Amino acid sequence: MSSIEPSAHLAEVRYEIRGALTRRAREREAAGETVIKLNIGNPGRYGFATPAHLREAIASHLVDSEAYGHEQGLDEAREAIVAQQRARGAHGIDVERVFVGNGVSELIDLSLRALLQPGDEVLLPSPDYPLWSAATLLNHGQPRYYRCLAQNAHLPDPDEIEALVGPRTRAIVLINPNNPTGAVYPKALLERIVAVARRHGLLLLCDEIYDEILYDGTPFQPLAAVAGDHPCVSFGGLSKVHRACGYRVGWMSLSGDPRRTADYRDALQLLAALRLCANVTAQWAVRPALLDAPTIGELTAPGGRLHDARRIVLDHVAASPYLDVVAPGGAIYAFPWVRADALPQFDDTAFALRLLDEEGVLLVPGTSFNLAASRHLRFTLLPEPAQLVEVFARIDRVLGRMAAEARPVASAVA
Ligand SMILES: Cc1ncc(COP(=O)(O)O)c(C=O)c1O
Numbered sequence: 001m002s003s004i005e006p007s008a009h010l011a012e013v014r015y016e017i018r019g020a021l022t023r024r025a026r027e028r029e030a031a032g033e034t035v036i037k038l039n040i041g042n043p044g045r046y047g048f049a050t051p052a053h054l055r056e057a058i059a060s061h062l063v064d065s066e067a068y069g070h071e072q073g074l075d076e077a078r079e080a081i082v083a084q085q086r087a088r089g090a091h092g093i094d095v096e097r098v099f100v101g102n103g104v105s106e107l108i109d110l111s112l113r114a115l116l117q118p119g120d121e122v123l124l125p126s127p128d129y130p131l132w133s134a135a136t137l138l139n140h141g142q143p144r145y146y147r148c149l150a151q152n153a154h155l156p157d158p159d160e161i162e163a164l165v166g167p168r169t170r171a172i173v174l175i176n177p178n179n180p181t182g183a184v185y186p187k188a189l190l191e192r193i194v195a196v197a198r199r200h201g202l203l204l205l206c207d208e209i210y211d212e213i214l215y216d217g218t219p220f221q222p223l224a225a226v227a228g229d230h231p232c233v234s235f236g237g238l239s240k241v242h243r244a245c246g247y248r249v250g251w252m253s254l255s256g257d258p259r260r261t262a263d264y265r266d267a268l269q270l271l272a273a274l275r276l277c278a279n280v281t282a283q284w285a286v287r288p289a290l291l292d293a294p295t296i297g298e299l300t301a302p303g304g305r306l307h308d309a310r311r312i313v314l315d316h317v318a319a320s321p322y323l324d325v326v327a328p329g330g331a332i333y334a335f336p337w338v339r340a341d342a343l344p345q346f347d348d349t350a351f352a353l354r355l356l357d358e359e360g361v362l363l364v365p366g367t368s369f370n371l372a373a374s375r376h377l378r379f380t381l382l383p384e385p386a387q388l389v390e391v392f393a394r395i396d397r398v399l400g401r402m403a404a405e406a407r408p409v410a411s412a413v414a
Pocket residue numbers: 041102103104105106129175179207209237238239245248249250
């Protein structure tokens with residue numbers, strides 16, 4: 001009997017955040033074991049609530065949500081996004097250049113599908129949020145990675161980005177604040193990256209879904225304002241800042257000189273129309289989310305849960321003989337690594353498996369974020385602080401066992 005073969009196109013596509021390790025964790029849970037999960041940036045799963053006024057906005061508009069809406073999103077949602085982007089200094093924005101989608105995820109795919117010819121190249125950060133790589137490949141593009149190394153505070157090097165530009169390069173993707181590293185890019189760095197995009201006529205795609213999740217006064221600089229009249233797509237959404245992942249609402253706005261992106265805009269509109277519209281119901285939450293008083297500060301300021309979780313991670317890493325980290329300036333992650341002097345032979349994927357099997361903790365290894373030969377682990381800052389303390393105790397136990405196992409080998413070699 002012949003089997004149904006999937007598209008060969010999927011061969012290179014990965015999403016390990018919900019991949020093999022997660023399946024193994026589910027099997028353990030099905031067998032009655034408890035697994036502490038730090039694998040996914042899903043605030044609602046860790047007791048964070050969507051602000052009540054967003055729920056109420058949706059509830060009061062249920063009857064207005066029964067028909068297909070405009071393919072680019074509800075007028076009132078797009079007007080609120082325009083107001084936010086203009087207040088941030090974005091150029092050339094109006095409701096025709098804003099698209100609301102079923103999460104930023106859908107729009108990442110749409111933005112690349114409207115752009116790429118087979119073989120076109122996209123400059124992506126390594127590590128990246130892996131949907132960006134997957135969507136590039138699925139749309140017949142080729143990822144080219146610029147590094148965001150720990151020794152450079154996980155910031156990209158604009159010279160390295162420029163050195164990767166070739167005749168087929170079409171776009172530079174930035175994730176700021178960054179998943180998985182938590183890096184927040186300074187304005188001067190963004191100016192240099194915009195200059196690269198200008199010199200080579202590249203579209204800027206900036207995933208700013210964590211734009212208001214910031215710690216210790218770290219400033220966030222929206223890319224659109226720096227890009228000015230240069231074509232730039234900025235992405236935002238309800239999932240993280242507004243703790244509403246399940247609502248599936250994201251948006252993208254196309255800034256810069258409208259004459260340069262008229263055809264690209266039309267291509268986006270066509271693709272948006274082919275899927276009719278985004279979920280209408282949840283779009284009613286966009287206006288209050290963007291125009292009413294922000295709610296994220298109480299979580300990121302001292303005494304707030306995200307603030308305290310980040311503090312616990314930093315304190316435990318500082319006290320650990322094995323770990324090091326660059327303090328995240330934003331987002332809901334930390335990306336510590338196992339120091340080469342403490343454990344020279346370290347494989348992040350093998351470690352993550354061992355941590356799950358021996359201690360019931362699920363973490364995503366750095367290699368899952370398109371990072372070669374990684375010694376990194378991605379933590380989410382979402383668990384209760386007490387649970388994070390327990391996670392570190394378990395990590396230290398596994399690392400301690402690995403160090404003890406490595407010792408006789410080391411002395412034999414010596
Ligand atoms: C950088 C980044 N972009 C996009 C997304 C997807 O967001 P959404 O829930 O809006 O689809 C995530 C989710 O974790 C993310 O971390």
